[in-house]
Amino acid sequence: xxxxxxxxxxxxxxxxxxxxxxxSWELPxxxxxxxxxxxxxxxxxxxxxxxxxxxxxxxDGTAKRFGDRDLLDVVRAALGDRPLRDVxxxxxxxxxxxxxxxxxxxxxxxxxxxxxxxxxxxxVSDLAKAVAADLGIPLVAVQTAAxxxxxxxxxxxxxxxxxxxxxxxxxxxxLIIDHDVLAGAPAKLTRSGVGxxxxxxxxxxxxxxxxxxxxxxxxxxxxxxxxxxxxxxxIDTPSDDPAALDALVDTLTIGGLGIGHTGTTAGLSGxxxxxxxLLDMSAMARDTEHDLHGAQVGVASVVSAALWEIALDEVGLxxxxxxxxxxxxxxxxxxxxxxxxxxxxxRVGAECWTSVxxxxxxxxxxxxSIGAFFADWNRHETVFRRLTAPPETPAAALANWGAPRRFxxxxxxxDADLARWTLRTLPYMRDRFTVADLLLFAGRWDDAxxxxxxxxxxxxxxxx
Numbered sequence: 001x002x003x004x005x006x007x008x009x010x011x012x013x014x015x016x017x018x019x020x021x022x023x024s025w026e027l028p029x030x031x032x033x034x035x036x037x038x039x040x041x042x043x044x045x046x047x048x049x050x051x052x053x054x055x056x057x058x059x060d061g062t063a064k065r066f067g068d069r070d071l072l073d074v075v076r077a078a079l080g081d082r083p084l085r086d087v088x089x090x091x092x093x094x095x096x097x098x099x100x101x102x103x104x105x106x107x108x109x110x111x112x113x114x115x116x117x118x119x120x121x122x123x124v125s126d127l128a129k130a131v132a133a134d135l136g137i138p139l140v141a142v143q144t145a146a147x148x149x150x151x152x153x154x155x156x157x158x159x160x161x162x163x164x165x166x167x168x169x170x171x172x173x174x175l176i177i178d179h180d181v182l183a184g185a186p187a188k189l190t191r192s193g194v195g196x197x198x199x200x201x202x203x204x205x206x207x208x209x210x211x212x213x214x215x216x217x218x219x220x221x222x223x224x225x226x227x228x229x230x231x232x233x234x235i236d237t238p239s240d241d242p243a244a245l246d247a248l249v250d251t252l253t254i255g256g257l258g259i260g261h262t263g264t265t266a267g268l269s270g271x272x273x274x275x276x277x278l279l280d281m282s283a284m285a286r287d288t289e290h291d292l293h294g295a296q297v298g299v300a301s302v303v304s305a306a307l308w309e310i311a312l313d314e315v316g317l318x319x320x321x322x323x324x325x326x327x328x329x330x331x332x333x334x335x336x337x338x339x340x341x342x343x344x345x346x347r348v349g350a351e352c353w354t355s356v357x358x359x360x361x362x363x364x365x366x367x368x369s370i371g372a373f374f375a376d377w378n379r380h381e382t383v384f385r386r387l388t389a390p391p392e393t394p395a396a397a398l399a400n401w402g403a404p405r406r407f408x409x410x411x412x413x414x415d416a417d418l419a420r421w422t423l424r425t426l427p428y429m430r431d432r433f434t435v436a437d438l439l440l441f442a443g444r445w446d447d448a449x450x451x452x453x454x455x456x457x458x459x460x461x462x463x464x
Contacts, residue, residue, distance in 0.1 A: 018152065018177075018253040021226060025261040029152060031174035034249060038178040039066075042078050042142065046117065049173035050138045053114020054083040058106065058128050060096050060120050061088045064144050065184055075119055075142065085113055089120075089127055096123045097284065099159040103127065107134050115140070118172075121189060122148035122293070126156035129169035141172040145189035146182045146248050148196045148294055151175055152256030155265060161351040162285060162343065163429070164277040166265050177249060179242075188292065190248070191403035195298020197251045198394035199272045200224070200231050202304040204387040206270030210433040212380050214369025215362050216266065223258030224267050224387075227251055234397040244401075271307060271426055271434050275300035278422045278429060279414065285343035291410040298398050299407055302462030303423070305391040307453045311435050312384060314452070315444055318377035322370050325441045327360045335428040341421065358431040363441065391460035398462075405462040416464050423450045 018032045031049075033041045046055065057075070064071040076084060087109040089096045096102065110116060110131050118128030119142045132139040143151050150157065156169040182190070204224045211219035233247035259265050265273075276296035283290035290296070311317050328334070335356050339349030363370070373380060398405045407414035414422075426436040427445065439445045457463035 017230075017250045018257060021254045021257050025223075025257065027257060027260055028154075028171045029173070029175060029257070029260065032152070032177065032253065034177035034179070034253065036179040038176050039074070039078070039142070039181065042075065042140075042176060043080070045174045045176065046079060046082070046115070046140055049140050050115020050117075054085055054112070055079070056085045056087045056110040056113040056116045056131075058087045058089065058110070058116060058118045058120070058124060058131065060091065060124050064119075064181075066181055067184075071144065071181065072119060075117070085110070087131075089124060096127070097159055098123060098127055098130070098157065103130050103134075103158065106131050110135060110137075113137060118142065119144060121145040121185075122150050125151045125172075126158070126169070129154070129172065130156045130158065130167075132172075133168075133170035138173045139170065140174045140176070142176045142178075142181075144181055145185035146193040146245065146252060147185075147189040147292070148193060149252040149255040149259065149268060151177075152253045153260035153265075154263075155259060159284075162281065162348040163351040163355075164281060165430075166269070168263075171260065175253075177253065179245060179249065182249065183242075183245060187402075188295075190245070191401050192292040192294030192298075193248055193252055194234060194294070194397060194401045194403050195292075195296070195301065196294035197227075197231055197234060197248065197255070198298045198301035198397050199268050199270065199304075200227050200251070200255070201389040201394045202272060202301055202308055203266075203268050203270030204228075205308050205384050206432075206434040207264075207266040208380075208383055208387055209435055209438065210266070212383075213373045213433065213438075214366045215433045218262050218264045218266065220258075220262045220267075223261050227255045227258060227268070230254065231397070235393070235400055239401045266432060269432075270304060271436055272297050272300035272304040274426050274429055274434070274436075275303065275422050278425055279410075279418075281348060281429075282342045282418065282422070285348055289412055291404075291412070295404050295410060298394065298403050299405060299410060299462060301394040302391045302398070302405055302460055303453060303457045305389055305394055306456040306460065306462075308384070308388045308435060309390060310449070310453055310456060311439065312381070312388070315439065315449070317384075317435075317438065318374070318381055320374070320438075320442045322367075322374045325370075325438075325443075327363065327441055328443070331356070331360065338421075338425045338428050352429050355431040356428055359433055359437065362431075362433070363437075391457055391462060395461040407464050419454075419464055420447070420450060423453070
């Protein structure tokens with residue numbers, strides 16, 4: 001194939017879906033060419049977004065093929081005589097980890113340039129947004145895999161004191177999504193994207209719960225609706241049909257735009273993302289390997305859907321007595337002891353307690369709205385049932401693409417002990433409120449409940 005196609009299709013399939021969503025939400029990111037051959041637009045976009053000065057080319061140093069050439073060579077050739085400065089993201093035993101050292105090194109390496117061009121997958125994109133935000137320079141992002149939804153928002157997942165945190169960074173000025181590039185990405189990355197997309201069948205319920213209780217104020221349902229509608233094609237369309245990749249790209253891109261629209265990842269990041277973050281943090285603390293974020297989210301989405309089903313149908317959230325609900329005694333010690341199992345230094349436990357204590361304080365100061373939530377349960381239950389799906393739904397999407405559905409299918413395999421630790425520790429990581437916290441405060445977050453959740457997930461093809 002040519003290095004860069006000479007011209008884009010006149011009416012490329014799916015090219016306008018993300019841009020239309022961005023325009024309807026009046027977002028800063030409007031330039032989103034998304035179709036086969038979209039890389040042809042790179043030279044004009046760079047001139048428009050970052051017209052002057054040296055350009056930093058941020059990547060992770062990993063070769064990425066585009067036809068019979070290296071993608072970075074294609075990008076350099078497309079930019080002609082534009083001065084370029086390579087900025088290579090630091091790599092360690094866990095790949096590129098966006099901790100303080102890695103981010104600071106990239107910022108220092110890019111200082112003084114007139115703009116930033118990132119070429120890479122989700123971690124590189126998150127790093128680029130952090131660098132561009134710190135230096136106050138424009139960013140053009142070239143997406144290289146349909147692996148996560150974080151390319152198209154204004155947030156980055158960074159590691160602070162050993163704990164994963166989602167922090168505001170900046171919007172890309174443009175996001176180039178060439179479906180030919182994505183089709184050539186390793187299949188594992190594409191399956192990871194399906195896993196990340198599967199969160200849409202449970203995470204909105206966690207977000208709505210926090211808002212309905214009065215603990216959050218960011219609920220915007222129209223940021224979720226189009227994502228759920230498109231995601232159905234991940235089940236209905238055979239994964240080897242090009243239309244399936246189109247649907248995956250739109251699901252992820254519009255999902256990311258919705259995150260930027262609301263200013264929070266909560267709409268597409270509930271218990272299932274917590275499980276993935278916990279697996280990451282456990283591996284980093286133990287200095288062991290972990291699977292891709294989206295692969296873990298996919299497995300966790302089956303579990304989270306099972307958790308919501310059991311919470312609604314078996315526990316009966318509406319029957320809980322709010323006057324008897326409270327953070328358990330000794331919660332600080334419980335949080336720190338939970339994390340001491342993987343990080344005896346206490347650093348991660350202390351960081352996590354800082355966040356959990358904020359959640360406790362918010363709960364304690366909103367007793368009136370919490371009571372009102374339970375008094376109006378019938379209305380809220382209708383919404384929860386609209387926002388959730390049985391665990392068979394995410395499991396079907398994962399199966400269609402050959403993505404992992406069980407903890408044991410992750411690479412490396414997650415054994416039953418680590419999986420159960422992860423579930424027990426769900427309420428003990430961050431300040432965002434989920435159904436796990438509600439069940440904890442109701443005294444129902446115990447091994448018997450978690451065993452039932454894993455059993456239900458197994459019935460759907462997931463679980464351990």
